[in-house]
Amino acid sequence: MFEDIKVIKERDPAAKNYLEILFLYPGLHAVIFYRISHLLYRIKIPALGCFIMFLVRMLTGIEIHPAAKIGKRFFIDHGMGIVIGETTIIGDDVTLYQGVTLGGTGKENGKRHPTIGNNVIVGAGAKILGSFEIGDNVNIGANAVILCDVPSNATVVGIPGRIVRMNGEKVKASILNLDHVDLPDPVMKRMKDFEKEVHILIKEFKECRGNCRIEKREDI
Template identity: 60%
Template sequence: PAAQIGTGFFIDHGMGVVIGETAEIGDYVTLFQGVTLGGTGKERGKRHPTLGNHVVVGAGAKILGGIKIGDNVKIGANSVVLKSVPANSTMIGVPARVIKMEGERLPEATMDHINIPDPLTDRFETLERELLELRKKLESRNSEPSQ
């Protein structure tokens, strides 16, 4: 294989790591078990990712295609990265998305796990309110003296 690998490269628990032949790995990069630096099968020539310096890739992550991963990037376990990643970012998910840049958590990546919206509960509560209002109207009509 013709992959280019920089100084201080480390594979932690190296089982199942795949590094494509046109991959480029910067200095002081750490890959955990099950990482794939692969191609998508569509490209010719440079078809595997380029990782910058001081990159950490979590277990089971897949980085696919001739994309560039910037310096000081962290990629979460089992994430699938299909687009280039800016330096100083943290990526997670399938497909991976940026949740942190320059050490700051992005607002859209912050989730309130206690108050997660539940559309079914919201709808049931609305229906319950409407039902109570209808019952009150019906009771008031039934309590009116008949003419």
């Protein structure tokens, strides 16, 4: 539990002290009760574990199935609307922002939720749906929808998610990049290029129309 508290102090600039984190961070409360519930699930008392997490969902807006497997130094920032499914596996040093769903498609049996590697950032509103593997050191942009495997050291944005950056160098946890918003967006870039092309066409059209008027006057 101490590691979960310490990592919040390291990653959240709004965290003033450990006492504030312990009493006022619903993401931490959800993680603490998840770890208790997961233990109950492992010792064959699943109903009690599910009931605890049901109460946690009512109090925090965070839904974590007690059967999910979550590694060390797990940080939920804000947390409202987060859903973590039953067969989800999460590695160490993972950060989730509000509105993230680690869910299934509702069609599979067995392993039907994603596997998240180490040192992964999942931006606000992102959805990872299905039994896919997300590699280590991956950044997933806000509102991205992931429907396939993602290799390590990748940056993914968009709907559906597209890899827009690959970084061959391993990102250490101590220098973890928490920027999940300021990521390259190929769709926005294409829209801006299209806007420039439209402005050029409008300019050429106006010039052409002006030349046509001059030619008509000369004919008169």
